[in-house]
Amino acid sequence: MGRNPKEEKFFQGLQQEVLDFFELNDYRSYSLNQIHKAFAIRDRKTKEIYGDVLNRLASDGRLIRQEDGNFRFDNESFVVEGRVDHVNSRFAFVVVEGEGKDIWVATADLNNAKDGDRVRVQARKPSEKKKNDRPEGEVIEILERGSTDVVGVIQVTPHYAFLIPDSKKIYEDIYVPRTEVMGANHLDKVIVEVTRWGSPGKKAEGRVIKVLGKAGENETEMHSILAEFGLPYEFPADVEYMAESINTSIPKEEIKKRRDMRKVLSFTIDPIDAKDFDDALSYEVLKNGNVEIGVHIADVSHYVKPGSLLDQEAYKRATSVYLVDRVVPMLPEKLSNGLCSLRPNEDKLTFSAVFEFDTNGVILKEWFGRTVIHSDRRFAYEQAQELIEHTGEVTDSYEPIIKALNQLAHKLRDARFAHGSVNFETAEVRFELDAAGKPIAVHPRVRKDAHKLIEEFMLLANKRVATYVHDLKKTDPRNTMVYRVHEAPDPEKLRVFSTFAKKFGYQVTTEPKQVSKSFNALMESIEGKGEEHVLQSLAVRTMSKARYSTDAIGHFGLAFPFYSHFTSPIRRYPDVMTHRLLQHYLDGGASPERAPLEIQCKHSSDREKLAADAERASIKYKQVEYMSLHEPQIFDGIITGVTEFGLFVEIGDTSCEGLVRMVDLNDDFYDLDKDNYRIVGKSNGRVFTFGDAVKVKVRDTNLAKRTIDLEMVGMRGAGAYANNRSRKRDMPRGARSSKVIPRGKRRR
Template structure:
């Protein structure tokens, strides 16, 4: 302790200096040794003095001592838990579990957490000096690893091997000892189990647990995509055995318990390559002049009992996964393509919604319950569309039925849009593959009236089931239900999108009550124009992501106050949950507790995202594979993104997106104008803006990284630039010779120009 006022003043000044240092560097933490180095302290006594002051400041809660022994400034700090989104090699975001703002974390402060890991983060509220309001922080504990298994390409050397992960969000290789390769060959795709996670300066270590095959082969790549996202592609033996043990015959007792609709005209409309038909439509004219339309859904819950091995596996998967060349089903084939598939000319157990429509297309009566149906015919969308478009005398007895269903569906659609439903038509791509899985053609998937017909009746069934359950009990708490919910757009995202649309001459309102109408007007105005796809894609990104919840907060995109998923239980576990709850309430059962079902909803939402990511990865892989076969060709494209490292271009006829790298724009140095979504040449003033039409050709494709590098047609290549530089250098070497009749001054001036 100081014994004189002078010593006290000295220590107070030193304490202030240390605090100011931490405050100035509030974005990171320091060990005692790092503090000594920062203040250039070398003698032992002064080191001890600084250590004592730092320790005292921590005891006074003016500094925070972390679990790793480091100290940091407490700038309104707080701790929270969340998942790591490692967006690039330099930094990541931790997405808090409580839905609060994402937290920026430098890679050096991740404690070697990987993308998808659950962590505890020490975060700080942003200071007033910061331009944005995003908190920053550092990971102080890894709570749960996303997975200890990582898929990638193995590089084999004589003494050791290492894995290059497929995931674009894992930035470090994994060391594999020579004895742990499972005899994988150089450049094989493998799955590695991490046996020791890395530390700063030291790679993670692992062992090969499965060899998927030779990199670049279709089967290998599809399996590696599933493995990359932690999705299974085989059923455990006990699950297959449980499915095989289910009787195929429908007992007379079971039929008696159900409404028998086998004599009513019923049929399915699905993609021509579909094998699982989980919904059918029935149609009959009633004596009072009205029409009864039934939406019949495979009764999966009859076969998959709560807690059974089939149920546990279905919940674990939560969804079927649709890759380009295959479906990885949620249920074993005996159920998904057999017992539960509403195949034509077979009796099937179903859960049905029946709606009675008056001649004006208004629902006057509805019914929900267990049924048995007999589908009379299976239509592909293309076949149903032919009947819808056919004019003149009909020879097909189904034509008037499908045309009438289409008429009613259009009324439902018109009513939906008039009440605020948002009209987004996102473009999906479809591939034509040969027997080896090689893409022969890629084209946008068309959505015609036949698709929209089925869509409207499925939307109606989902909506009515949710409304029915919600209204069964008029007081709070309401009956527990699994809802499909969709929040309104984030105001900041909406503001940014509105500002961007304005640059194209379109007005998008940011007023909550006018957003839907404004978006629909925009979609109508851009139809058929060059900027249509760009604005549609950006508009979709502006929207929140739909998810599952027991909270009835409504579905913004559909403008439904109550909405569920009821119509696809073969491929979605939440639909199975909905069936069980609906049947419970039809039998006058008591509402279950919300909390366990909310956990299941969260799990299903997470699995849905993983499946969607895998599906996109398979599409991207096939797009890159297809474009690799068309490198010399010139394509029309549209700029769909601008960044500091280049511009993204989507090719119109294939919907493939590639990158024109900034280094290849070699006619000038380009600056990113972030606010105006463009890059601008410093000298020539040339502008490349979001939505511009350009001509491109393929420069390079990388199947392993699923990337396409493009070059702008008309831009000088690097080879040309090299040759021009070589010529200029040769000229400069002889520039000391002054032409006759010219002064040295004039010669220098000419060179400068």
């Protein structure tokens, strides 16, 4: 007979007490009677309960039952909590909270846990005989479901319906009773709420709670991507109402509280289609010959008060989301594109970092505080770049100013790299869309001096604000601050990357103090070469993910001991937090408690990841859609990944990535050589490896799954195709693996 929840909770408490006892005495074993004595148990009923506890712990693998009937602690076993990352249909990883290693869990051992669930795992330390040092385990308890809402395509029959999930991490369809389809038509995109989770041999069951529209239509697909990652695409009515009710005029009393910089020449430089202008630069030559440059940031915290409906919604979202065809803002449009946007020819309230530079580019003075500015002009990056590159007679009064700022930005950039900043340039693309949202062209985004100019002054402001707050108090504990932190690379990932780079003839040191210098030397060496993309992608993968924290542990990638996010409060909630803290300290306030802010930092980091995943999903969708219109063509590509089931190939400047399946390499049987990042033909010895230039054509596209299947051109009778590596080679039979270089994007 089962226990009620109260009894089960009491029983689990006894389990933990007994387990703690054994862990403290892991050098010896105990009989049931010895446990009774140790816990001073005399009555029969309690003895039976403790017997049940020991049996449960033994059956769960948390204690070992010896041949003599005694029990002992399994010091090779441990219990951890984490989130399920169901990477493929055969297995998942449980991502452990804190410092522990992720746990490998076979799908059969998930015990009905799904991707995103928080679970408790019984794990065992890896055997010394295994090369992989990752522990393996089994889910013993589901602590919290990640989400009950699933997005996908519904298939409707006369008697029932079922949902095919969009998520690549959900591997089973969801049964929907015919009475619960909410008017959805066959092959519509819908959101289904799971009402009963599945069990072995039985599907999960749910009901349609929202019909998104016809699958394949642009609006439907973008909304489905947002829904898939739990991101909103509209504001609650009360939040919109509160935004609309804000007074747009700037009272004279407010201006008197601020440094008035409206007469100082100011301007913005942003993407040509931008509407939310977070930042502006001001430029003024001082009487002493030095230059004063202001980095002016929209004063969102003036309008968004702590605890207000606007603040609650901004915190909930934590970031704006940038899809291919739209921005889903953190703040309502009245604020993001209106009141807070530093539009030209309008007085605006700002929070500023103002620096005085000498003629050598050295900062002599700095000032932080609230200001009011008047932007004189708005530049697109392309317009600013034209002024930087212009060599003829000066016809635009802003040209010498932009050029002077560019020269100073170069000095700041050179100093940053000399100090150890890592020079990564990640490949990005932009799409040309027609009126229906269909992609008609894909172009690589090119970062020129105008982009780097703005980047350097934003980095400077972020760094100096963080340093200012940290140094306000000279002893520990320092003032609480929101930092953007970035740990050094994981030593094991670094070792693997160093080994791989060596195969191309490059040396990458694993010495911690020399890593950034070594990476920069590598990036310079591979520029323009065939292996550039592959090595750069894998180098980025060795890096830790930047995140928000109240711990001032520094930013490895930028080589800054203190770094914050101050420059984009319209689209990032941590910047709003930074503004509030900075003003609090400027007003002489004491350091607030750290714990609540750390929770907000963790929330913001999690939301940032979701937004980045949604952005990548929208890009991938448009890439697949674009390639579906070009199936007959032959493309030049580069191999960017090697797996047991095929080769990932990136196509030219479009950065569209597809899979050449192993079964479609029809000139031979190929084996994976995992250790050497390649596949090798058993009979002809042909080798395909990272960085190889190949020719491919589109075999199939699947918009629902956002995948592209490719095939090699001219496989049969092509002779020494690929990269002239067709001679026979001995090949160690490597262990099978998942993709070696998953693509990713790092944000500073």
